[in-house]
Amino acid sequence: MIKTKVTEMLGCKYPIIAGTMARISNPEFVAAASNAGACAVLASANYTSPDELRMAIKKTQSLTDQPFAVNINLFPAMMPQEKLVKYVEATLDEGVKIIETSGHKAPEDLAPKFKEGGTIWIHKCAGVRYALKGASLGADMITVVGYENGGATGTLDIGTLVMTPSVVDALDVPVIAGGGISDGRGIAAVLALGAEGVIMGTRMMATQECPIHDSLKQAFIQAAETDTSLVMRSIRNTHRVWSNKAAQQIIELEAQKASLQEIVKAASGQNAEKMYKEGDIDAGMVSCGQGVGLIKDIPTIEQLLDRMMNEAEEVISKLQKIST
């Protein structure tokens, strides 16, 4: 059994964070991942009001007694600041013990609220300078994602292999790292780089419990590590996504120097939701990391996490044997 500061502090069985995924990380999915041993993260941005978020938290609590977190998305396009505060208050009122913030600009004004609320605050970002800022504001843990990752990649384009030890060396708090983790080898590698836990998003999509259409899961099994693209860099919101027709359309709009509104419309979450529900795999943009090339099946989350952790342990003991 692998025990780290992440399993110790968060109280989860495995040092795995099932990363928040907009329009996917709902109570059922989060509970399934937490019940399987991860610490999963409910996406507060899925909810249009603090009351809806409260209901989702209550629902999650009714489905699991295992630790889970709530993500507060700091990207200004996702939610205005006044609303963010209300979401944080709702999360704290409902007794959630772990809050994850994501976005480069660590939230100076919210940090005291996290402390007063007695939560464990994890700040997720993509760069040493942002990690240092989060830690200086009192984050209890920092999550960093390398350039391979699905979703927001930031602007620095540093891969997980360099990002992780750079952040580990720079900080005193435990580091969770990810970007490209799809199997137990990836977990062992990131732990070897000094992280206390891993975060996974893309791999979690090809699981039985993930609330997306089976045709997208099947497409992910067929995909190679070369099948992702970076989009929205022109509007300073770079995301790594699956290279489908919707992504291609955004790339073309950017090449034509289209307006912010046109690009945002093409990248809209409603299109993604249509794809998730109806199964037209070209209907919307979907975040997806390079680790998609390592996905070969659609297990239950429990099967996936057990298998990955067994594999990580095997890798670690194999490495011990080759050291004379």
Ligand SMILES: Cc1cc2nc3c(=O)[nH]c(=O)nc-3n(C[C@H](O)[C@H](O)[C@H](O)COP(=O)(O)O)c2cc1C
């Ligand atoms: C479909 C999808 C949606 C995501 N949505 C969000 C989000 O809304 N907020 C966020 O902070 N991260 C989001 N992420 C990033 C994940 O939480 C996680 O950090 C990332 O997927 C890890 O890299 P990996 O995909 O290589 O495993 C998303 C990732 C995916 C694949």
